[in-house]
Amino acid sequence: MKLRVAVIVVAAGRGTRFSSDGDRQPKQYRDLVGRPVVSRTLDAFLSHPGIADVLAVIHPDDTALYDQAVAAIDPVGRNKLRQAVFGGNTRQESVRNGLLALKNGNIHQVLIHDAARPFVSHAVIDNVLEKLAEGQCAVLPAVPVFDTLKRLGEVTHRLETVDRTGLWAAQTPQGFDYPTVLEGHEKAYQAGRTDFTDDTAIAEWQGVAVSLAEGDPDNFKITSRSDLDRAKKRISMTDRYNSGLAELGDVRMGTGYDVHAFEDGDAVILGGIQIAHDKRLKGHSDADVVLHAITDAILGAIGDGDIGAHFPPSDPAWKGASSDRFLADAVRRVADRGGRLAHLDVTIVCEAPKIGPHREAMRQSIAGICELPVSRVSVKATTSERLGFTGRREGIAALAGATVRLPFNDEDCT
Numbered sequence: 062m063k064l065r066v067a068v069i070v071v072a073a074g075r076g077t078r079f080s081s082d083g084d085r086q087p088k089q090y091r092d093l094v095g096r097p098v099v100s101r102t103l104d105a106f107l108s109h110p111g112i113a114d115v116l117a118v119i120h121p122d123d124t125a126l127y128d129q130a131v132a133a134i135d136p137v138g139r140n141k142l143r144q145a146v147f148g149g150n151t152r153q154e155s156v157r158n159g160l161l162a163l164k165n166g167n168i169h170q171v172l173i174h175d176a177a178r179p180f181v182s183h184a185v186i187d188n189v190l191e192k193l194a195e196g197q198c199a200v201l202p203a204v205p206v207f208d209t210l211k212r213l214g215e216v217t218h219r220l221e222t223v224d225r226t227g228l229w230a231a232q233t234p235q236g237f238d239y240p241t242v243l244e245g246h247e248k249a250y251q252a253g254r255t256d257f258t259d260d261t262a263i264a265e266w267q268g269v270a271v272s273l274a275e276g277d278p279d280n281f282k283i284t285s286r287s288d289l290d291r292a293k294k295r296i297s298m299t300d301r302y303n304s305g306l307a308e309l310g311d312v313r314m315g316t317g318y319d320v321h322a323f324e325d326g327d328a329v330i331l332g333g334i335q336i337a338h339d340k341r342l343k344g345h346s347d348a349d350v351v352l353h354a355i356t357d358a359i360l361g362a363i364g365d366g367d368i369g370a371h372f373p374p375s376d377p378a379w380k381g382a383s384s385d386r387f388l389a390d391a392v393r394r395v396a397d398r399g400g401r402l403a404h405l406d407v408t409i410v411c412e413a414p415k416i417g418p419h420r421e422a423m424r425q426s427i428a429g430i431c432e433l434p435v436s437r438v439s440v441k442a443t444t445s446e447r448l449g450f451t452g453r454r455e456g457i458a459a460l461a462g463a464t465v466r467l468p469f470n471d472e473d474c475t
């Protein structure tokens with residue numbers, strides 16, 4: 062029989078540690094690169110195939126914020142999302158309300174998760190589910206403590222070092238056999254205990270053995286402004302890239318072309334990657350014909366001259382220069398106009414060396430220089446059927462296209 066797994070996402074907290082900046086919005090509804098934190102948390106579970114139901118417990122004052130968060134989740138998993146229930150005065154009460162709301166849902170196992178941990182991975186969820194499948198009744202994902210810990214003596218006011226052997230930092234989702242965790246919460250409620258800060262603490266109090274599962278250092282909880290800054294940095298480049306793109310409606314396209322001749326040598330540099338070859342490319346800089354063509358394509362899209370105008374070959378400063386700085390400069394010029402590079406496409410024309418084996422490394426390299434997702438960089442290659450200078454193996458040519466998105470600017474129309 063397949064066991065039905067539900068998830069309770071605890072989102073009823075008020076986030077008082079954030080309130081020092083005057084904005085009292087709870088941390089789970091803070092903007093995390095275009096989406097509320099909790100919408101990312103919900104998506105992590107809604108997209109997991111082993112999970113049947115996802116239930117959020119929210120504060121009654123937050124219904125409008127929660128509705129906005131739900132509007133931002135991926136529609137694919139939305140049918141698993143149950144009607145949110147209201148929390149209580151403590152985290153423990155909120156979890157109990159969630160557990161009670163699942164009573165008639167034919168639930169066998171439940172995961173209980175903090176809304177402010179948006180980076181829970183499917184791997185961590187799997188680690189917890191595996192332990193439950195082995196028959197454990199309470200599972201805690203955790204990471205070993207690596208930092209040296211100090212305790213300030215209450216009486217002595219002196220610092221002492223805490224032995225960290227066997228110490229673990231607790232995370233969520235904590236996983237439970239549903240009847241067991243419901244019983245634990247009911248017992249705690251009847252005993253008047255409301256001070257448990259997590260659910261495995263109730264299991265310990267209940268006398269249920271808690272088993273450890275491997276957590277993930279990236280599955281951190283957003284409790285402070287610096288955590289939120291860390292979370293923003295961690296959002297994938299693709300996500301960051303897509304955010305706000307729709308407002309840049311002035312779409313422009315530029316082209317670039319470059320040629321460098323071969324001379325004696327043992328390697329060429331193409332797209333920032335060194336490729337072993339029986340010749341090298343001749344040039345004032347590192348002669349990276351690919352990056353030069355792309356640089357000109359970008360400059361073309363914003364109508365800002367060409368690579369030779371900004372970095373004259375006559376200037377000794379650029380002798381032997383690594384061409385990534387030319388490209389980065391063109392990208393900066395786009396950013397200075399409030400715009401963003403949208404896509405690059407380059408074609409390399411040569412008989413040798415073979416480009417195919419280096420294509421992915423080149424895409425990664427170019428994407429890295431331009432701070433673009435790799436999916437927005439295309440590298441293609443062709444021979445010229447032994448015709449012309451490339452056909453005679455005298456050099457390499459590169460053609461590039463760049464799409465740039467800029468904000469509409471009235472001054473441009475005068």
Ligand code: MG
Pocket residue numbers: 319320321344348349350353
């Ligand atoms: Mg050149």
